[in-house]
Amino acid sequence: MQTMTQRVTLELRRLKFESHGNCVSCKSPFTVGDTSHLGYGFDDTPLYVCDNCKDQLKETAVRHVFLQRPYTVPEPSSKLWRYMDFTKYVSLLSSRGLYFTRTDCFEDIFEGAKGLKKRKDGWDSHYLEFFRSAIRNPPDGVECKLSDSDVEEQAQKLLRDLEEGGEDHKKRTFVSCWHESEHESEAMWRLYSTFLANAVAVRTSYQSLYLSLDRDPSIAIGRIKYIDLKNSYAGVNDAFWRKRKSFEHEREVRALLSDYGTQDLGKIVRCNLEVLIEEVLVSPKAPGWFVHLVNDVNEKFGLNVKVSPSELNEVPFF
Incomplete structure (x- = not known):
């Protein structure tokens, strides 16, 4: 068996992250307990392979015992929404980065909890x-x-x-929260913008969010699983991917990273806004001129993106 060289490049980390559950050579799925091999082929191509395909490696960087992720990854086209007031939207444009909140700062005291x-x-x-x-x-x-x-x-x-x-x-885990839905949500307007007239909703997709963060394999993006803590626990590695059933309406997809150095209550992670933001919707309570204001601000910060009024303001007929 080859000696591991520990030479793990960013390209190799991305390959493992994106191909997580399958050997890139024979496409066979990994099962818990299998050995996965990360390394480089005879033409120096990065490879992430199973035991049956490990002879394709000229160099073995590392081996891992395969474990399932504690979250599920949304489909690439899944629509994700973030509802915010206008000042936070301007901060997003100004910093050209997503704000990740430290998990001990959330109102939910069960964030990261294992159980009752x-x-x-x-x-x-x-x-x-x-x-x-x-x-x-x-x-x-x-x-x-x-x-x-x-x-x-x-x-x-x-x-x-x-x-x-x-x-x-909890003090070294940082999260950016998104709502997964094919449609705009009246409930999310109420919950996360307090139904303000100067609120906006940013729409993206899983693929756009991942790409906008430069395919960073240190940032996990996945769905929250909602569990009944009266009858179960969150596993040691699952805690930040589990929430109580009473929050199920949030349909949360979160981007999560660990930072062992910062003592701040949050951190801004640079992202490509042109890739991230697919559309901006303004609050159902917004006056007509607010769409023009959002467009003006986008233009000021060099962002060319569609700004639309809320679909909740469509006029019915009877």
């Missing part, structure tokens, strides 16, 4: 047993010589570390 506090004993019991078993059963060639009390002490420490890590994770 009253059910924490069940969580602790499960992971204590998991840690005890892992300590008592080290990899082949390693003997566990710890006493039962030592095993218990280490397992308890690992459980404390897991909880402290969960709290700390």
Whole structure:
């Protein structure tokens, strides 16, 4: 078996991110526990392959045990919406970047939570047993010589570390939230712009959002899964992709990144606005001149994009 060189280029990371579930050579799907091989072919082409195709690699950069993503990726053409007041829209144009909020700043105190506090004993019991078993059963060639009390002490420490890590994770995780829908949403106008006359909705698609962020493989984009915390928990790696059932109306797709350096409450990530913004709709409460104002601001910042009145203001007949 080839020695891993650890030479992982941006192109190779993008290939793994975009082809995540399948070998790029034989197209076979990976299953949990399979080994995936990242490296370069004999013509130096980046490759992401399965065990059956690993002989196509001249150089193996890294190998991974395959795990499913904790989120599902929307279809490329899926429509995504972000509702905001006019000042935030101007900030988007001025900074030419998306604002990612640090997750401990959200109003939802369950952001990043694993479950309900009253059910924490069940969580602790499960992971204590998991840690005890892992300590008592080290990899082949390693003997566990710890006493039962030592095993218990280490397992308890690992459980404390897991909880402290969960709290700390909220301060290094940043999110940009979008609403997935084929149509404009009256409810989202109310929720995220307080139905202001000077609010706008930016429409994009999954593909446009991904491309506008320069295909950055460190930014995950996926659907939130809504779960009943009275009967289940969010997994250790799932917490920022799970929300309570009571938020299901949001149909949230989020872009998520981790930043271990910044202490700020949010960060702006540069993006290509010409790619990101497919259309701008103005609030149903906006006066007629507001469309012209948004067009003027777009022109000032060099953005050529369609600005439309809300479809909610269409006139019916009876």
